[in-house]
Amino acid sequence: MTAPLLELAGLTVDITTEDGGTRTLLDGIDLSLAPGEALGLVGESGSGKSMTMRAVTRLLPRGAAVSGAVRYDGAEVLAMDAGALRRYRDREVGLVFQDPRAHVNPTRRIGAFLIEALVRNRGVGKREALARAAAVLAEVGIDDPQRRLRQYPHEVSGGMLQRVMIASVLLAEPRLILADEPTTALDVTIQREVVGILDRLRRERGMGMVFITHDLDLALAVCGRVAVMYAGRIVELRSADTLHERAAHPYTLGLLGSRPSIDERAQRLTAIPGRPVSAFESGPGCAFAPRCGFATAQCETTPPALAEFDDGLVRCSRVEEIHAARTEATA
Amino acid sequence: MNAGNAVEVRGLSKHFKAHHAVVDVDFDVPAGGSLGIVGESGSGKTTVARMLVGLERPTSGTIAVMGRDRSAPARGARERGRRARELQIVFQDPYTSLDPSQSARAAVEEVLRHHGRDLSLTQQLVDQVGLTERQASARPRDLSGGQRQRVAIARALAASPKVLILDEAVSALDVSIQAQVLNLLADIRTETGIAYLLISHDLAVVRQLCDTVLVLRRGRVVEQGDCATVLDAPAQEYTRALREAVPVPGWRVSA
Numbered sequence: 004m005t006a007p008l009l010e011l012a013g014l015t016v017d018i019t020t021e022d023g024g025t026r027t028l029l030d031g032i033d034l035s036l037a038p039g040e041a042l043g044l045v046g047e048s049g050s051g052k053s054m055t056m057r058a059v060t061r062l063l064p065r066g067a068a069v070s071g072a073v074r075y076d077g078a079e080v081l082a083m084d085a086g087a088l089r090r091y092r093d094r095e096v097g098l099v100f101q102d103p104r105a106h107v108n109p110t111r112r113i114g115a116f117l118i119e120a121l122v123r124n125r126g127v128g129k130r131e132a133l134a135r136a137a138a139v140l141a142e143v144g145i146d147d148p149q150r151r152l153r154q155y156p157h158e159v160s161g162g163m164l165q166r167v168m169i170a171s172v173l174l175a176e177p178r179l180i181l182a183d184e185p186t187t188a189l190d191v192t193i194q195r196e197v198v199g200i201l202d203r204l205r206r207e208r209g210m211g212m213v214f215i216t217h218d219l220d221l222a223l224a225v226c227g228r229v230a231v232m233y234a235g236r237i238v239e240l241r242s243a244d245t246l247h248e249r250a251a252h253p254y255t256l257g258l259l260g261s262r263p264s265i266d267e268r269a270q271r272l273t274a275i276p277g278r279p280v281s282a283f284e285s286g287p288g289c290a291f292a293p294r295c296g297f298a299t300a301q302c303e304t305t306p307p308a309l310a311e312f313d314d315g316l317v318r319c320s321r322v323e324e325i326h327a328a329r330t331e332a333t334a
Numbered sequence: 335m336n337a338g339n340a341v342e343v344r345g346l347s348k349h350f351k352a353h354h355a356v357v358d359v360d361f362d363v364p365a366g367g368s369l370g371i372v373g374e375s376g377s378g379k380t381t382v383a384r385m386l387v388g389l390e391r392p393t394s395g396t397i398a399v400m401g402r403d404r405s406a407p408a409r410g411a412r413e414r415g416r417r418a419r420e421l422q423i424v425f426q427d428p429y430t431s432l433d434p435s436q437s438a439r440a441a442v443e444e445v446l447r448h449h450g451r452d453l454s455l456t457q458q459l460v461d462q463v464g465l466t467e468r469q470a471s472a473r474p475r476d477l478s479g480g481q482r483q484r485v486a487i488a489r490a491l492a493a494s495p496k497v498l499i500l501d502e503a504v505s506a507l508d509v510s511i512q513a514q515v516l517n518l519l520a521d522i523r524t525e526t527g528i529a530y531l532l533i534s535h536d537l538a539v540v541r542q543l544c545d546t547v548l549v550l551r552r553g554r555v556v557e558q559g560d561c562a563t564v565l566d567a568p569a570q571e572y573t574r575a576l577r578e579a580v581p582v583p584g585w586r587v588s589a
Contacts, residue, residue, distance in 0.1 A: 047510060190374035190375055221581040258510065263538040264542075265541055278511060
């Protein structure tokens with residue numbers, strides 16, 4: 004067993020509100036990512052999937068208190084001093100966000116944007132940096148990279164700019180990529196190209212990737228394992244190959260039933276009642292209990308632990324009964 | 335005009351200077367039917383919706399709703415009111431299309447009053463879209479995205495339209511909420527016989543809610559027909575590519 008590249012243990016984030024109260028956003032996240040592995044984080048609003056990524060890079064809102072551990076290649080990220088944190092962010096981790104236009108300076112050419120970190124942080128000469136930038140643009144499938152380097156962000160499409168963002172991440176040669184809804188704003192045909200590029204580069208370069216998305220099927224297509232999050236906790240973790248067949252948590256089952264199919268019209272979608280909640284809105288027991296068709300009085304009061312079930316991890320006190328009932332119903 | 339059609343569009347084009355956003359588009363929405371218009375960015379799908387509601391004027395072609403032409407702007411309040419009772423629209427982001435100072439109930443009442451309908455219908459509409467008493471009295475900022483979209487639907491239905499345009503109306507919702515709203519929209523069509531014109535980039539949503547589908551690319555119709563025919567056996571390469579790009583169970587990027 005190789006040492007994990009990234010390891011989260013009991014990661015908890017609380018935020019202090021203006022009225023002095025505290026609100027829990029993430030509640031005891033345990034995850035590990037092997038070098039070269041792709042892990043999906045899937046969830047709805049308030050599930051904490053983006054907050055997890057921010058905690059990994061310590062890019063948290065003011066007033067946030069973090070506890071637990073974030074270990075990168077064995078180093079405690081939460082204990083890093085300013086210099087170590089900067090090196091970690093600059094060299095080890097690459098971030099790809101949903102909206103590339105919000106993360107690029109619109110007044111500077113793509114070439115200047117791409118070489119900035121190389122020239123300023125790594126002391127690479129400008130000519131050499133531009134050559135590397137052109138090479139990496141070609142790697143992300145951009146034709147005529149020399150012309151693109153001279154263009155401004157507004158002169159290229161959203162899909163092209165997202166490739167530029169991926170190229171900028173690659174230039175730092177990180178070992179970990181954190182991609183937060185990187186294709187949500189793109190058309191499906193472009194989405195397919197962009198996730199294909201991320202996947203190919205991850206394999207070629209042996210990078211670890213955490214892929215955050217609301218789209219369960221996209222996560223299954225891109226990742227080896229997928230963690231489903233609800234109200235700041237992981238509720239199910241499984242291999243992507245078997246999630247459709249083996250999903251056991253009522254929330255995962257609900258997500259699968261909620262999504263319409265391109266192949267046939269469902270008589271009715273098996274919608275989950277109510278709305279997704281954040282960790283601080285949930286009661287003392289299972290956060291999903293108020294929306295769960297299987298919940299008992301005990302579910303409302305006793306929080307379930309994340310436990311092994313059918314080759315995965317599931318956070319549900321009734322998982323065995325539910326599984327047995329479902330197996331019987333389909334037999 | 336075929337009496338069985340709620341909407342008939344013929345030879346519809348819209349040019350913005352040299353840019354041809356919509357080019358020679360024909361389609362029908364049968365009364366009580368449901369047509370999905372799918373396409374990627376720049377396909378012209380939203381421009382078609384904007385011409386139908388009168389927010390853009392067609393460069394050429396005709397639009398008829400419930401047998402009445404609306405290719406030219408409405409003359410006078412009476413004609414505008416009549417058009418509003420024929421066709422309403424729900425947009426993607428209800429937060430920007432609802433009045434922030436108005437409760438759901440007040441928003442619905444305003445529309446009922448404007449169209450001279452009985453205010454006692456308010457409760458029925460609030461119930462129909464599944465809003466609770468408390469939600470119906472709340473302002474938009476105190477509601478979730480799904481609840482706000484229910485308000486927008488109730489407000490549109492208050493005019494008792496024959497056709498409802500849903501412009502990416504479920505696209506911004508969480509998956510579990512999107513399913514609730516899709517079920518609600520299917521129920522409303524069954525109960526009222528209203529016709530839908532769904533503008534969407536999501537082929538699965540179109541399959542769930544629509545009988546027929548039209549694929550647009552760069553302003554032109556690529557293909558149209560029954561959902562089952564077009565989506566299961568696309569005749570055009572572009573439709574096939576669109577379909578194959580959708581992540582479905584078993585779809586792997588590295589294959």
